[in-house]
Amino acid sequence: MTKKLDDNLNVEPLIMEKGKKGRCAYSMPKRDIENFYLNKDLKGSELNLPDLCEIDIVRHYTRLSQLNFGLDTGMYPLGSCTMKYNPKLNEQLLACSGFSKAHPLVPETLSQGALQLIYELEQYLCLITGTDACSLQPSAGAQGELVGMLMICAFHKAKKNVKSKIIIPDTAHGTNPASASLCGLHPVQIKSNKNGILVPETVDKVMDDQTAGIMLTNPNTLGLFEENILEISQIVHSKGGQVYCDGANLNAVMGIVELGKIGVDVLHLNLHKTFSAPHGGGGPGSGPVCVKKHLIPFLPVPRIIKENNTYTFCENFPETIGRIHPFFGNFGVMVKAYAYIRTMGAKYLKKASQLAVLNANYIKECLKEVFYLPYDRPCLHECVFSDKFQAKYKITTLDICKRLMDFGFHPPTVYFPLVVNGAIMIEPTETESKESIDRLIDAFKTIANEAKDNPDILKKAPNTCPVKRLDETKAARQPLLSE
């Protein structure tokens, strides 16, 4: 065995390669009753699962965690994902509370605390977005989009309108068309203009009586405010449509714009982005949907009603789209978002948005000399560059982002939005200090120089991660998905 020491540090055996039959890392409850008969026709065969003891488990997952980069490790400027600091207090509040063993189907009289928290969070989200009602049932942004689209369909059905299309701009998240098509709506893609925003004429041209409405993102995925939203929504409304807003980028406009008051009829939010709940390496999230008054009858059930200071669930809404969660939504995520809003208050939520925008514009100004900025105008919470200046050295966005890891940063979102070739989408969020932003800027500048002087180092990057670049083509061609 001549394995190099550093190799050993970066390779953790699979859990099924560990352990020995007969070990156990679980404190088995005492058997205080007899054994009961089980028909052998029902009984399964022995389970092919690894047996480990407790220290094996703890070391395995501790080592795996060390192969990961989290927001607590360093700056995570992933565009459109709002990787802001996740307060530890909020984790603690959830872990220590009686909520962890709260069953969703006990009589409501025994769940008043949980119901009150959900009810109040709904109210807060309405206040922040200028809407009239909210449902916290959707489990993530994409499910929120689906709920929003279903409600628009239900609205049209109630009016006996027949609709088959939905307008979606080219700057939309991929989930938007996928969610719309689950409702049987055909997406009609429209282009943003040379400034990266939608112009009313484009919408006017495609908006017809077969179209259910428009699904836009504001601020959009270029980090720009859709300046013409009032006019656009007027056009859509005048032709009988509804305006859906993907609120994934709400972090730019808290306390600054109430989307419900500028023509949006329904929008979803991401509690795991704007409201500081951690993302968990891919969820769980929470994607509440906020609506204006005329869409309230279509909200998912059950809804929480407050009467005489008592909270109850009510399902009696004949026009509802129905239930979207087996219970009432991802309550665990709601608790963290609730704690965040109560900690910040309105004043600091607004301050957070201002600082998020300040950070993004500062990065934009400091980097636009070295990286191509396709839309050179004031941005909101994120800015989008591309690899155009580096193309002459045959350096791509992928190379730049992989090299950034060597400087201790998580890369930005890359190759999205699709309207920018080789996009590099940077969202710093408000919780990064000037020092950490300056370090990111320095790293980018160094990389821009390396692209000229030493392109090889970028092609080979990353060099400091647990693994080098991975063969993704092989993974897709010969899928190995389990042991």
Place this chain on the structure above:
Amino acid sequence: MRYLPHTKEDIEIMLSRIGISSLDELFPTISENCHSKKLPDLPEALTEWELCDLMNIYSRNTASGTKYKNFIGAGNYEHYIPSTIYYLLERSEFLTAYTPYQPEISQGTLQAVYEYQSLVSRLLGMEVANASLYDGASALAEALLMAIRIKKKKKVLISSLIHPHYRQVVNTYFKFTDFQVDEIPYLENGLTDISILNDTDDVAAVAVQSPNFFGCIESLKSFSEAALKKDMLFIVCFSEPFAYGLLKNPGSQGADIACGEGQSFGVSQLFGGPGLGMFASKMKFVRNMPGRLVGKTNDLDKKRGFVLTLATREQHIRREKATSNICTNNSLCAIAAAIYISSLGGTGLQKLAKLNYDKSEYLKKKFINAGLPATFKSPTFNEFVVKFPKGFKSLRNSILKNKIIPGLCLEKYYPELSDHYLICATETKSKEDLDLFVKEVLS
């Protein structure tokens, strides 16, 4: 404000670099008539200490398993969770990471999820499992949509003994599609009426839950044979995956897709969410699967590594033609389940599953002795239905006062079952708890 690092000086320097002089000037693209006129009317900001006090009140006003002996399961189960799970899930490298789009820097999440896929495939006896969906209900909806894509037929059959809330969610997903969902009635023995399959044609899939909502164990083999004859896919759904620690798993019984709720495996009850959508299928259907998949590959040095793969199925590439709109899933819950399953191991899981089975069998026996036999005669796992004497509703309140929650009243879901209760007993209930419960019901 402790989460905001900018000093006054920082702000000034940054503003001047941008070429403006105040934070308000950062929003020139937002016209006056789009600007909010005032701050949202939220309650005043709280200190850490005030917030703790407030949350204590909310928590106290929520009946928890520590204060009550709860005999309701119905898709959300109380099982002991080892402290190692809480401890390891708080590793912020897992907790505060995003979806692992950049594999070199995300090997921890990727390997943990790959292991989860492997453990779930083995447990369910299926060839491939995905990285997770939201919960059992949406997993079932996605399974039915997947079957419709594969079979190119517009109708699906689902058992009326699938969790009522799952069926409601399926109906919501299908509301504005031109697909049809028909429900299969149940029989006196508490099982789904398989004979319906003989008279149906042109159906994409049949979905059955086992153990079903009444806790009864369905004859999966008979369904898979019948489904095969009729050229439909067979979907096995579940709300209590513990059953497969003991019983024959869906794969061995011929399931094409197995999906359901994984909350029982180390995920806190948390008033019903987040849960864990488990989803597995035969390998030949993998390109039609919804959700993320982690695959094994190697790096430039031929070292083993993991990546998100088969992304051409997904929304960010295929957009409206994607196999699902899902993006954020329930990764951290999947890791919790993987830690839980490996903490028990094959030996431990089987032993604990048997203990669960025995606890509910013991309770069932006690009720039989008290003249209250289980309504349905088929074998059950963890849950069963009992008809309580008329007038139980008033007795129920006094039982609640004694900190016992005596099962879920079924009348709301199955109007024909008035006075019937769905009762659940897991390893968390001692013999004393079970005896006391029966005594209270008889009092």
